[in-house]
Amino acid sequence: MNIKNLFIVPTLILAFTGMVACGNSSKPASQPDETEKAVIKAPAFNADSAYAYVQAQADFGPRVPNTQAHRDCGEYLAKQLEAFGAKVYNQYADLSAWDGTILKARNIIGAYNPDSKKRILLCAHWDSRPYADNDPDEKNHRKHILGVNDGASGVGVLLEIARQLQKQAPQIGIDIIFFDAEDYGIPEFHQGAYKEHTWCLGSQYWARTPHVQGYFARYGILLDMVGGKGATFYYEPYSARTAKSQMKKIWKKAHELGYGNYFPKQEGAEVIDDHVYVNTLGRIPCVDIINYDPTCQTSSFGSYWHTMNDTMENIDRNTLKAVGQTVMDVIYNEK
Numbered sequence: 130m131n132i133k134n135l136f137i138v139p140t141l142i143l144a145f146t147g148m149v150a151c152g153n154s155s156k157p158a159s160q161p162d163e164t165e166k167a168v169i170k171a172p173a174f175n176a177d178s179a180y181a182y183v184q185a186q187a188d189f190g191p192r193v194p195n196t197q198a199h200r201d202c203g204e205y206l207a208k209q210l211e212a213f214g215a216k217v218y219n220q221y222a223d224l225s226a227w228d229g230t231i232l233k234a235r236n237i238i239g240a241y242n243p244d245s246k247k248r249i250l251l252c253a254h255w256d257s258r259p260y261a262d263n264d265p266d267e268k269n270h271r272k273h274i275l276g277v278n279d280g281a282s283g284v285g286v287l288l289e290i291a292r293q294l295q296k297q298a299p300q301i302g303i304d305i306i307f308f309d310a311e312d313y314g315i316p317e318f319h320q321g322a323y324k325e326h327t328w329c330l331g332s333q334y335w336a337r338t339p340h341v342q343g344y345f346a347r348y349g350i351l352l353d354m355v356g357g358k359g360a361t362f363y364y365e366p367y368s369a370r371t372a373k374s375q376m377k378k379i380w381k382k383a384h385e386l387g388y389g390n391y392f393p394k395q396e397g398a399e400v401i402d403d404h405v406y407v408n409t410l411g412r413i414p415c416v417d418i419i420n421y422d423p424t425c426q427t428s429s430f431g432s433y434w435h436t437m438n439d440t441m442e443n444i445d446r447n448t449l450k451a452v453g454q455t456v457m458d459v460i461y462n463e464k
């Protein structure tokens with residue numbers, strides 16, 4: 130008997146005794162146990178597809194409320210959700226900005242499995258900021274930004290998730306909300322007193338007046354600036370306080386899928402974002418997945434945040450994939 134056969138023989142004995150032990154059980158010995166079996170693998174999120182949806186929004190130009198690009202992009206987004214099989218709701222509202230401008234706003238909602246009582250909310254803002262007030266060149270501070278990472282990236286990821294939801298439904302209902310007028314908040318160059326609640330006007334309106342009476346979801350996930358190359362999504366402290374278990378579940382899933390580098394398990398900066406109003410006014414805990422750059426001097430959201438440089442060049446498919454796949458694997462495991 131050579132050395133190779135010495136290994137084979139005990140294996141055969143083990144296999145035989147294993148068969149005897151199983152006796153009349155029809156269950157093969159290799160079947161995963163209950164805990165392993167419980168993890169569902171979500172369909173594959175296509176980052177090229179998400180990237181194309183980001184590009185499509187950018188191609189409209191800045192989607193600033195009260196502009197033609199904004200109206201056209203709103204139509205595009207509602208049509209896309211419809212094409213992906215969602216029940217679409219449009220909320221039109223006149224919202225008053227920090228300077229008294231009346232914004233013709235539109236929240237766009239796509240509902241999947243609308244009759245289910247078990248629901249998760251996914252959201253992002255679709256408008257772009259009217260002010261490049263963080264731009265190094267002061268002459269740009271009153272110009273509209275393209276809002277590719279800040280706005281279009283989150284919406285692009287959610288459109289790809291919508292496309293996947295149509296192909297294979299998870300066990301629960303999903304609502305995708307594109308909030309308007311998030312980014313019309315009081316500008317840095319304003320000389321007067323700071324005014325509260327000037328950001329997130331669309332989500333404030335929705336949380337006070339949901340698209341369905343008595344609307345409820347177990348929790349929400351907000352995507353904001355989720356496309357930048359080398360982005361890092363730290364625990365956002367407001368989310369960590371108000372949606373702790375959901376936040377941990379998302380980060381755990383990201384690490385299991387191999388996206389740990391994008392999701393450090395450490396706290397970043399606290400932000401006023403749509404998740405705050407979903408939580409306070411809508412009474413739904415909501416996790417903000419938002420880029421936090423601890424190394425940047427000019428903004429904790431990255432150097433191009435609220436500048437003329439928030440363009441397609443910063444967008445990396447790998448980041449879209451890390452976020453999109455993580456969110457998908459979380460929602461496909463809800464029952």
Ligand code: AHN
Pocket residue numbers: 279312314328353400401402
């Ligand atoms: C503030 O700067 C107050 N909040 C950040 C929320 C935001 C702006 N997200 C995108 N643009």
Ligand code: ZN
Pocket residue numbers: 258279312435
């Ligand atoms: Zn912004």
